[in-house]
Amino acid sequence: MIRATNLHKRFGAVTAVEDVSFTAEDGMITGLLGPNGAGKTTTLRMLYTLVRPDKGTAVVDDVDVVARPQDARRGLGVLPDTRGLYPRLTAREHARYFGELHGLSGAALDKRVDELVDLLDMKDIVDRRVEGFSQGERVKVALARALVHGPRNVLLDEPTNGLDVMSTRAVRTLLRRLRDEGRCIVFSSHVMQEVAALCERVVVVAHGRVVADGTPEALRQATGKDSLEEAFVATIGSEQGLMQ
Numbered sequence: 001m002i003r004a005t006n007l008h009k010r011f012g013a014v015t016a017v018e019d020v021s022f023t024a025e026d027g028m029i030t031g032l033l034g035p036n037g038a039g040k041t042t043t044l045r046m047l048y049t050l051v052r053p054d055k056g057t058a059v060v061d062d063v064d065v066v067a068r069p070q071d072a073r074r075g076l077g078v079l080p081d082t083r084g085l086y087p088r089l090t091a092r093e094h095a096r097y098f099g100e101l102h103g104l105s106g107a108a109l110d111k112r113v114d115e116l117v118d119l120l121d122m123k124d125i126v127d128r129r130v131e132g133f134s135q136g137e138r139v140k141v142a143l144a145r146a147l148v149h150g151p152r153n154v155l156l157d158e159p160t161n162g163l164d165v166m167s168t169r170a171v172r173t174l175l176r177r178l179r180d181e182g183r184c185i186v187f188s189s190h191v192m193q194e195v196a197a198l199c200e201r202v203v204v205v206a207h208g209r210v211v212a213d214g215t216p217e218a219l220r221q222a223t224g225k226d227s228l229e230e231a232f233v234a235t236i237g238s239e240q241g242l243m244q
């Protein structure tokens with residue numbers, strides 16, 4: 001479970017996050033939806049302890065991310081916006097390295113990496129250096145790295161950005177599976193259709209604030225619109241975020 005309470009972050013003159021609060025429950029996929037520059041990435045970075053909030057708090061399974069960042073990180077798997085892979089390492093080496101950082105070793109680590117290779121359908125690429133990997137292949141490596149320690153909470157920044165239809169479907173299937181295992185999944189997207197396809201719960205962020213929070217159905221009802229697409233436009237006050 002992840003709970004953000006009144007998060008606020010400024011970078012110099014720019015207020016990236018003004019006031020963001022939401023709770024993401026276990027066994028549920030929560031989508032942070034908002035146009036470019038809304039503050040989604042900064043919010044996620046505060047949740048995964050890369051950026052310290054100026055104000056507000058966040059807890060991951062009741063662990064405060066500011067007071068106990070290392071403990072909070074143990075309960076998190078993160079797919080960051082910049083996938084940040086090491087070109088000279090193979091896909092398997094990435095997963096093993098991060099597994100070791102999380103205290104896994106020996107047969108347990110081998111088994112876990114093999115499971116992820118199966119789950120992410122990476123057999124053909126797992127022993128190649130990631131230099132030259134396609135966008136979809138890079139996302140798979142980053143996902144394997146994020147999930148190697150079996151985290152109870154998973155944060156993903158625009159996980160399907162740049163992926164083709166097949167890879168997008170594979171990522172969606174994976175996220176649903178993680179949800180069905182009872183994990184707490186939070187992902188950000190600026191594409192409404194992406195959120196609509198996956199989420200039980202949508203937190204709409206615009207100009208650093210939460211402007212709507214609920215099920216897609218509740219969002220539709222609150223705006224009095226027939227489609228989620230129209231509800232999204234009505235909520236954020238612009239057509240940014242709709243696929244053309």
Ligand SMILES: Nc1ncnc2c1ncn2[C@@H]1O[C@H](COP(=O)(O)OP(=O)(O)OP(=O)(O)O)[C@@H](O)[C@H]1O
Pocket residue numbers: 011014015016017034035036037038039040041042043190
């Ligand atoms: N390190 C930084 N220094 C200065 N400004 C920043 C920094 N990080 C974010 N910002 C600014 O804060 C605002 C929110 O950015 P953020 O990346 O959180 O938005 P986002 O919703 O993730 O957008 P996108 O969908 O385009 O990735 C933007 O105006 C951005 O330029």
